[in-house]
Each structure stands twice: as C-alpha cells, then as structure tokens.
Amino acid sequence: MKYKTQGVCSREINLEVKDNKIVAVSFLGGCSGNTQGVARLVEGMDVDEAIRRLEGIHCGPRPTSCPDQLAQALKQYKAQ
Numbered sequence: 881m882k883y884k885t886q887g888v889c890s891r892e893i894n895l896e897v898k899d900n901k902i903v904a905v906s907f908l909g910g911c912s913g914n915t916q917g918v919a920r921l922v923e924g925m926d927v928d929e930a931i932r933r934l935e936g937i938h939c940g941p942r943p944t945s946c947p948d949q950l951a952q953a954l955k956q957y958k959a960q
Contacts, residue, residue, distance in 0.1 A: 883953035
C-alpha cells in the first residue's frame with residue numbers, strides 16, 4: 881500500500897502487511913535515519929500495537945510526525 885503523507889518532510893509511506901503483521905515499511909523523503917529506524921522497529925509488529933504506540937506523536941510544533949503518519953497509514957489500511 882502507498883500512503884501520501886501530510887504535514888511532514890516525508891512524501892510517501894510504502895507498507896506491506898500480512899495477517900495483521902507489518903512485513904515491510906519504507907518512507908520516501910524525510911529524515912533518513914529516523915524513518916529507517918521507525919521502519920525497522922515496527923517490522924514484525926501487530927498493526928494495532930503499532931497504531932497504539934505511534935499515533936499522536938508530534939514533530940516539533942507540527943501536529944503530526946512521520947511515526948504518526950505511519951499510524952494514519954495503518955488505520956487507512958485497516959479501513960480498506
């Protein structure tokens with residue numbers, strides 16, 4: 881699934897989910913080290929657990945962040 885981010889430096893999140901587990905995540909743009917770190921941490925994690933942990937994280941004064949956008953992408957995935 882491809883998710884177009886909003887309000888953050890990254891432009892897109894690509895994710896693969898199987899049996900409600902996150903198989904792969906990659907960010908297009910953004911802070912490379914941070915986005916790679918987030919992606920590696922959530923791989924293998926249950927979708928609902930990742931949403932619970934990442935939703936609501938802010939980046940400085942922004943009301944969202946790359947981790948929060950990943951949570952939004954996962955919520956959209958679940959809604960499909």
